[in-house]
Amino acid sequence: MDGFFDYIFLKNAIFGIVLSSFICGIVGSIVVVNRIVSLAGSIAHAAYGGVGLAFYFGLPVTTTTMVFSSISGFIVGFLTKKENTLSDSFIGMIWAFGMALGIILTDLTPGYNADLMSYLFGNVLTITDADLILSGVLLSLILILLILNYKTVVLVSFDKDYSKVVGYRVDIINYIILIIVSLSIVILIKMTGIILVMAMLTIPQSIAIKRCKSLSSMMVLSSFIALVFSLIGFMIAYHFNLSTGASIILFSVVVYFIDTLVNYVRR
Numbered sequence: 001m002d003g004f005f006d007y008i009f010l011k012n013a014i015f016g017i018v019l020s021s022f023i024c025g026i027v028g029s030i031v032v033v034n035r036i037v038s039l040a041g042s043i044a045h046a047a048y049g050g051v052g053l054a055f056y057f058g059l060p061v062t063t064t065t066m067v068f069s070s071i072s073g074f075i076v077g078f079l080t081k082k083e084n085t086l087s088d089s090f091i092g093m094i095w096a097f098g099m100a101l102g103i104i105l106t107d108l109t110p111g112y113n114a115d116l117m118s119y120l121f122g123n124v125l126t127i128t129d130a131d132l133i134l135s136g137v138l139l140s141l142i143l144i145l146l147i148l149n150y151k152t153v154v155l156v157s158f159d160k161d162y163s164k165v166v167g168y169r170v171d172i173i174n175y176i177i178l179i180i181v182s183l184s185i186v187i188l189i190k191m192t193g194i195i196l197v198m199a200m201l202t203i204p205q206s207i208a209i210k211r212c213k214s215l216s217s218m219m220v221l222s223s224f225i226a227l228v229f230s231l232i233g234f235m236i237a238y239h240f241n242l243s244t245g246a247s248i249i250l251f252s253v254v255v256y257f258i259d260t261l262v263n264y265v266r267r
Helices: 008-033 037-057 061-079 087-108 115-121 129-158 160-165 170-192 203-208 215-240 244-266
Strands: none
Touching: 008 037, 008 129, 008 170, 008 203, 008 215, 037 061, 037 087, 037 115, 037 170, 061 087, 061 129, 061 170, 129 160, 129 170, 129 215, 160 170, 170 244, 203 215, 203 244, 215 244
């Protein structure tokens, strides 16, 4: 481990993990309490369509994927606004469409670019200075919006019917939440990849929710749990030369099951 921080890409990886963990803890808590895990999963997989578009047309990958994911989030929110038997079908279709589009455009892109795999399975070592700036800006934006609208977020998250009665524009708030989720997913993709990103938006939160009595405390605890999981997973991957995304998620899942088992035995 001597000279670990002498390399810029390792410093970027650590800073990226810290920023991503706090984004993950805050946004993931909102995803869990609003019960939109399946919607977020649909957006995450649809994001690959944005990656494919970026590579095929030679566009900035992160920016293109953010725009594509935000549009996907808006469409998912619109199609599932009214709960009905088709909601799950719409979610599945957006999920499949984005992945299919990304795969086709990847196939049509001249040559082979190994960097595409990092978007599927994650690689924190590919995090750049621009990614760190973008992550910092997004985290700051999320914190500002949350501080200014915390009571609204709590009320809409836990009682949408009452929120409508007292005059809140619940539909608009839901769209904003989905767009923030979409942008956050794109940032987290660099750490865990498209396929595994949903685990980081649910596992730390599933552990934290058992120990917290408020949304704010859940966000804080989830962020620190995500940070610990990510750092340990990264060190495991670095030491054994493994995939960073898979190492982070595997460690997280193991801890989650141990935590669940301990809680079960204590009852």
